[in-house]
Amino acid sequence: MAQTDDKIEILFKEKQKTDSIWPLSIMAFVLAVNWWLYFRNGLTDMSFFYICMVLVGILSLFLGILRLDTEITTQAIRYRLYPFSSSWKVISIQQIKTADIRTYRPFKEFGGRGNRSKRLHRAVTIAGNQGLQLSFKSDKQLPLLLGTQKPLELAETLSQLKLS
Numbered sequence: 001m002a003q004t005d006d007k008i009e010i011l012f013k014e015k016q017k018t019d020s021i022w023p024l025s026i027m028a029f030v031l032a033v034n035w036w037l038y039f040r041n042g043l044t045d046m047s048f049f050y051i052c053m054v055l056v057g058i059l060s061l062f063l064g065i066l067r068l069d070t071e072i073t074t075q076a077i078r079y080r081l082y083p084f085s086s087s088w089k090v091i092s093i094q095q096i097k098t099a100d101i102r103t104y105r106p107f108k109e110f111g112g113r114g115n116r117s118k119r120l121h122r123a124v125t126i127a128g129n130q131g132l133q134l135s136f137k138s139d140k141q142l143p144l145l146l147g148t149q150k151p152l153e154l155a156e157t158l159s160q161l162k163l164s
Contacts, residue, residue, distance in 0.1 A: 012072040012157040014150050016126040018063050030056045068126040070146055072157050077134070079146055081115050081124055091134065091144075098135045099163040101151045105129065110145075121145065132158075 034049045062083075071078045071088075077096070078088040110116040110123040117123075125131060125147030132146045132154055148154050 008073050008075065010071055010073055011160060012070070012150075012154055014068075014070045014148060014154075016068040016070075016128075016147060016149055018066050019127050024060070027056050027060055066126065068124060068147060070132075070148065072154075072161070074161070077132075077146075079124060081126075084115065093161060093163070095136050095138065095141070096134055096163060097137045098133075099158050099161075100133045101148070101155050101158070102131060102133045102145075103129050104131050104133075104145060106147075113147075117142070123147070 030052055034052055037043055038046065038049050065083060067082050069078075069080050069082060069088075075093055077091045077093070080086065080088050104110075104123075104125075106113050106123070106125055106129065110118060110121075110125070113125045113127070115122075115124050121143045123131070123145040125145070128147060128149050130148050130151040132148055134144045134146070136143070
């Protein structure tokens with residue numbers, strides 16, 4: 001259990017990053033296609049080659065800094081999807097009706113990863129297929145799924161808070 005500067009006890013903390021193999025795979029594929037186009041087939045105008053390399057570099061850098069931060073304290077669940085949001089989204093423990101760890105299918109259920117919102121539910125995921133499913137006491141709030149790579153540690157925290 002960690003302490004923050006203002007003495008709020010943090011029971012659970014997780015920083016998730018994207019799978020690092022994807023940016024490298026994209027870069028390798030584009031590099032191979034460009035090599036084949038320009039050096040094997042003898043194309044002489046290198047502008048498209050350089051544009052592709054810069055765009056793949058930017059995409060790889062973006063995927064490298066993308067992360068989902070989650071913290072659970074005795075009073076709230078906080079999360080943020082960096083770099084889209086540098087401020088925390090805060091959910092008070094009193095707002096939560098149920099909290100369960102579940103397996104999900106990101107592309108089938110939510111149409112992919114990231115900050116997703118469908119008609120009947122929301123999700124914030126980065127990697128994997130495990131998540132914290134929250135339902136709320138207020139019918140105005142859509143259920144929320146927060147992705148996690150630490151389902152067992154999160155389940156222990158939920159039992160400490162008597163949320164599971």
